[in-house]
Amino acid sequence: xxxxxxxxxxxxxxxxxxxxxxxxxxxxxxxxxxxxxxxxxxxxxxxxxxxxxxxxxxxxxxxxxxxxxxxxxxxxxxxxxxxxxxxxxxxxxxxxxxxxxxxxxxxxxxxxxxxxxxxxxxxxxxxxxxxxxxxxxxxxxxxxxxxxxxxxxxxxxxxxxxxxxxxxxxxxxxxxxxxxxxxxxxxxxxxxxxxxxxxxxxxxxxxxxxxxxxxxxxxxxxxxxxxxxxxxxxxxxxxxxxxxxxxxxxxxxxxxxxxxxxxxxxxxxxxxxxxxxxxxxxxxxxxxxxxxxxxxxxxxxxxxxxxxxxxxxxxxxxxxxxxx
Amino acid sequence: xxxxxxxxxxxxxxxxxxxxxxxxxxxxxxxxxxxxxxxxxxxxxxxxxxxxxxxxxxxxxxxxxxxxxxxxxxxxxxxxxxxxxxxxxxxxxxxxxxxxxxxxxxxxxxxxxxxxxxxxxxxxxxxxxxxxxxxxxxxxxxxxxxxxxxxxxxxxxxxxxxxxxxxxxxxxxxxxxxxxxxxxxxxxxxxxxxxxxxxxxxxxxxxxxxxxxxxxxxxxxxxxxxxxxxxxxxxxxxxxxxxxxxxxxxxxxxxxxxxxxxxxxxxxxxxxxxxxxxxxxxxxxxxxxxxxxxxxxxxxxxxxxxxxxxxxxxxxxxxxxxxxxxxxxxxxxxxxxxxxxxxxxxxxxxxxxxxxxxxxxxxxxxxxxxxxxxxxxxxxxxxxxxxxxxxxxxxxxxxxxxxxxxxxxxxxxxxxxxxxxxxxxxxxxxxxxxxxxxxxxxxxxxxxxxxxxxxxxxxxxxxxxxxxxxxxxxxxxxxxxxxxxxxxxxxxxxxxxxxxxxxxxxxxxxxxxxxxxxxxxxxxxxxxxxxxxxxxxxxxxxxxxxxxxxxxxxxxxxxxxxxxxxxxxxxxxxxxxxxxxxxxxxxxxxxxxxxxxxxxxxxxxxxxxxxxxxxxxxxxxxxxxxxxxxxxxxxxxxxxxxxxxxxxxxxxxxxxxxxxxxxxxx
Numbered sequence: 001x002x003x004x005x006x007x008x009x010x011x012x013x014x015x016x017x018x019x020x021x022x023x024x025x026x027x028x029x030x031x032x033x034x035x036x037x038x039x040x041x042x043x044x045x046x047x048x049x050x051x052x053x054x055x056x057x058x059x060x061x062x063x064x065x066x067x068x069x070x071x072x073x074x075x076x077x078x079x080x081x082x083x084x085x086x087x088x089x090x091x092x093x094x095x096x097x098x099x100x101x102x103x104x105x106x107x108x109x110x111x112x113x114x115x116x117x118x119x120x121x122x123x124x125x126x127x128x129x130x131x132x133x134x135x136x137x138x139x140x141x142x143x144x145x146x147x148x149x150x151x152x153x154x155x156x157x158x159x160x161x162x163x164x165x166x167x168x169x170x171x172x173x174x175x176x177x178x179x180x181x182x183x184x185x186x187x188x189x190x191x192x193x194x195x196x197x198x199x200x201x202x203x204x205x206x207x208x209x210x211x212x213x214x215x216x217x218x219x220x221x222x223x224x225x226x227x228x229x230x231x232x233x234x235x236x237x238x239x240x241x242x243x244x245x246x247x248x249x250x251x252x253x254x255x256x257x258x259x260x261x262x263x264x265x266x267x268x269x270x271x272x273x274x275x276x277x278x279x280x281x282x283x284x285x286x287x288x289x290x291x292x293x294x295x296x297x298x299x300x301x302x303x304x305x306x307x308x309x310x311x312x313x314x315x316x317x318x319x320x321x322x323x324x
Numbered sequence: 325x326x327x328x329x330x331x332x333x334x335x336x337x338x339x340x341x342x343x344x345x346x347x348x349x350x351x352x353x354x355x356x357x358x359x360x361x362x363x364x365x366x367x368x369x370x371x372x373x374x375x376x377x378x379x380x381x382x383x384x385x386x387x388x389x390x391x392x393x394x395x396x397x398x399x400x401x402x403x404x405x406x407x408x409x410x411x412x413x414x415x416x417x418x419x420x421x422x423x424x425x426x427x428x429x430x431x432x433x434x435x436x437x438x439x440x441x442x443x444x445x446x447x448x449x450x451x452x453x454x455x456x457x458x459x460x461x462x463x464x465x466x467x468x469x470x471x472x473x474x475x476x477x478x479x480x481x482x483x484x485x486x487x488x489x490x491x492x493x494x495x496x497x498x499x500x501x502x503x504x505x506x507x508x509x510x511x512x513x514x515x516x517x518x519x520x521x522x523x524x525x526x527x528x529x530x531x532x533x534x535x536x537x538x539x540x541x542x543x544x545x546x547x548x549x550x551x552x553x554x555x556x557x558x559x560x561x562x563x564x565x566x567x568x569x570x571x572x573x574x575x576x577x578x579x580x581x582x583x584x585x586x587x588x589x590x591x592x593x594x595x596x597x598x599x600x601x602x603x604x605x606x607x608x609x610x611x612x613x614x615x616x617x618x619x620x621x622x623x624x625x626x627x628x629x630x631x632x633x634x635x636x637x638x639x640x641x642x643x644x645x646x647x648x649x650x651x652x653x654x655x656x657x658x659x660x661x662x663x664x665x666x667x668x669x670x671x672x673x674x675x676x677x678x679x680x681x682x683x684x685x686x687x688x689x690x691x692x693x694x695x696x697x698x699x700x701x702x703x704x705x706x707x708x709x710x711x712x713x714x715x716x717x718x719x720x721x722x723x724x725x726x727x728x729x730x731x732x733x734x735x736x737x738x739x740x741x742x743x744x745x746x747x748x749x750x751x752x753x754x755x756x757x758x759x760x761x762x763x764x765x766x767x768x769x770x771x772x773x774x775x776x777x778x779x780x781x782x783x784x785x786x787x788x789x790x791x792x793x794x795x796x797x798x799x800x801x802x803x804x805x806x807x808x809x810x811x812x813x814x815x816x817x818x819x820x821x822x823x824x825x826x827x828x829x830x831x832x833x834x835x836x837x838x839x840x841x842x843x844x845x846x847x848x849x850x851x852x853x854x855x856x857x858x859x860x861x862x863x864x865x866x867x868x869x870x871x872x873x874x875x876x877x878x879x880x881x882x883x884x885x886x887x888x889x890x891x892x893x894x895x896x897x898x899x900x901x902x903x904x905x906x907x908x909x910x911x912x913x914x915x916x917x918x919x920x921x922x923x924x925x926x927x928x929x930x931x932x933x934x935x936x937x938x939x940x941x942x943x944x945x946x947x948x949x950x951x952x953x954x955x956x957x958x959x960x961x962x963x964x965x966x967x968x969x970x971x972x973x974x975x976x977x978x979x980x981x982x983x984x985x986x987x988x989x990x
Contacts, residue, residue, distance in 0.1 A: 122923040135920055147917040147936055164926045183929030185914035191899040223909035
């Protein structure tokens with residue numbers, strides 16, 4: 001006697017606005033989940049970096065030290081350190097608990113657009129408008145980067161790090177993937193300035209959004225395009241895109257105030273979240289659950305699958321997907 | 325001229341200026357007032373004293389004292405506060421340009437100062453002095469030399485004397501024949517403009533012994549010094565030209581016209597005219613000669629009239645063109661020429677000029693084309709570095725530097741032809757060596773200054789290079805013999821040995837294949853180079869570091885990434901067609917940093933690689949101009965070669981790059 005196969009889970013999309021947090025930071029340039037998804041980081045144009053609790057929406061700590069707008073941030077895997085980058089050309093390594101600046105890394109020639117820790121938080125990688133990616137060592141006391149990657153011919157808009165790979169997207173229309181294990185550099189030509197790059201969860205694909213209002217899913221090993229997602233507007237601003245935690249959907253910000261959500265396989269538009277009237281600048285997906293953070297102007301929105309009241313109940317409720 | 329006026333018809337000689345013939349019936353001339361009875365020179369000064377003597381000069385102000393107002397003592401102030409200082413007046417204060425001129429009483433002339441006198445010889449003297457000052461009982465003091473000061477003769481005489489010349493001899497190669505009559509004591513003769521000797525002062529001993537031994541050479545005959553008045557005109561040598569006034573008076577009136585006059589007479593022709601432009605007549609003209617005192621119209625009084633003013637032959641045309649060799653502008657000529665040609669040039673003729681009588685053929689000076697440049701000619705001059713070598717130890721080096729401002733380097737090849745001494749020059753010219761005593765003594769003096777210090781130099785070089793600071797210096801910063809790799813290699817070997825403290829460094833690093841002389845030279849050169857370019861002391865060298873980029877080497881190449889992307893156009897087309905994959909992807913070799921691999925916990929894919937990032941190669945520098953051809957069929961839009969600059973690629977085919985700005989958000 002065999003048990004019936006469990007019903008395949010209907011992929012869920014974060015369609016409900018759970019809460020809105022008014023960050024009081026000027027414009028929120030980036031919003032990020034931390035490693036476990038319990039906290040969020042908001043990077044403000046008022047040079048501050050704030051740590052919030054996602055579930056309660058409360059401000060936990062403010063980190064000041066940058067000289068100009070904070071453009072991106074990332075938390076280490078153990079939540080002990082934060083790194084942030086700013087228009088003041090520096091990358092700062094913070095101690096979470098005390099809020100002190102552990103290290104201020106100078107070297108970039110222009111504003112630093114993106115920053116991320118590696119898996120073990122031993123290296124901070126930052127990409128700047130000066131076209132270089134710098135790898136900073138968090139363990140040593142040296143202020144020089146371990147390596148500078150200057151193959152790009154225009155600014156670096158986005159970067160992501162995986163176990164042994166570094167993915168960068170540049171305004172010169174190319175996505176570069178540095179494979180440390182193989183010692184290779186793969187360059188994918190997109191023909192349009194790249195605004196955001198992502199790894200897929202299974203590390204087989206890369207997601208690229210570019211200024212031709214197109215999000216493309218490329219195969220990592222061959223470079224072939226697996227999916228193309230359009231409908232949103234991305235013509236002038238650096239906006240984020242991401243994959244859902246289970247690689248079911250592709251999500252992207254848009255300049256028309258919505259967040260677009262496509263089905264990865266079919267490529268059809270599943271969801272169009274009405275965030276607001278202004279440009280949705282940043283978004284971040286929960287590492288494991290189906291939660292989404294978006295930022296627009298000075299506020300951060302938390303989206304979930306179901307409204308909060310229903311979640312607290314703990315019952316499983318089938319939620320009807322709203323088709324747009 | 326007047327003095328030697330020989331009238332062939334008469335047998336008397338006339339001197340002086342004859343009186344104007346008294347002509348009755350002429351209207352009486354207004355008497356010249358006394359105050360106008362003066363003679364002025366070209367500057368309006370009064371020319372002569374009245375009567376008292378016929379030579380000399382005018383003094384003061386119009387033969388009076390001081391100024392128009394009378395004698396005014398200059399700058400004499402004495403008051404209770406300011407006592408007058410002693411006014412020491414020199415005679416020169418009272419002289420004017422006339423006095424200080426050539427014919428005045430205090431002529432000035434240009435002479436060579438001591439500085440520029442025998443200067444050439446100071447090189448050797450300074451060296452000898454510096455060296456002897458070290459070994460003297462009192463180092464640095466030149467008492468002995470100052471006691472005995474050499475007689476200062478001019479440099480030319482000194483050089484000649486060294487080469488074996490004696491006073492009274494001529495200069496040049498010795499001759500075999502009987503010597504000419506030597507001039508008397510040329511050393512006392514001033515080497516400047518002098519009057520030519522009147523006649524030739526031949527020595528009286530014509531009756532010399534005929535016995536002349538064979539193989540005896542004599543010095544050549546000395547030459548007559550030449551008048552060094554600069555010649556500023558285009559006439560022949562010695563040509564004086566005609567005094568226009570004398571010519572205008574009529575050739576016969578002037579009598580014998582002497583075209584080649586003496587020096588003193590040259591200036592007199594100017595004084596023919598006084599301020600009012602009156603023509604001075606009379607043959608003898610000069611400062612003191614002419615009309616009487618206070619006469620303006622000299623010519624009226626002393627008009628000379630000779631029979632040559634009048635034609636003796638009827639109807640005879642003047643021979644030639646009547647100019648008698650006169651070549652001055654025609655407007656002075658009596659003869660009226662055809663002036664029809666002038667009509668076209670009326671108003672355009674410069675004052676003082678007139679149309680030429682003959683059309684002179686304009687010499688067709690050949691137009692020389694520019695030289696043909698060789699194919700590989702580059703208009704760049706590479707200055708060969710002059711390697712300054714010192715002749716002695718460092719102390720003397722200092723002394724020499726302060727004394728002359730630079731160190732003289734020996735060896736004709738490095739200093740150029742002006743740095744040769746006579747011995748080197750002689751061997752270059754291929755002349756026979758002198759037999760005189762002077763030559764060898766002089767060369768011996770030179771040699772003496774060099775040799776005693778060789779040992780000292782070597783020890784010094786050794787001590788300098790084996791010191792710790794020298795050891796620290798890893799790279800050889802100065803390569804004196806860069807052009808000669810073999811020599812440079814031997815030099816490097818020598819320096820290495822010096823660093824190790826090897827005493828025989830010098831001998832060991834010479835090339836045994838060379839001749840003894842060559843080795844000797846190289847030995848000296850190495851020691852000097854080692855001394856000269858010793859490694860800098862640590863305090864100073866700590867402030868400097870070697871440049872990262874060796875700019876002197878390899879200007880023609882540039883480092884570019886070895887692997888280049890494929891053509892962008894293809895990629896763009898592929899993207900448009902949505903054919904991602906092979907067409908849009910490029911894969912390159914990339915070397916991560918060792919530490920980065922360690923941090924990422926991955927093994928280093930290239931353990932032995934010495935570089936980081938993408939491999940680069942050196943390629944020749946290209947620019948757009950390498951690919952432009954004059955051929956119109958060549959495609960100008962052709963993409964440059966793959967090893968072209970990255971710059972080209974960036975601008976050539978990329979579309980407009982949108983740079984976004986997140987700050988535009990709010």
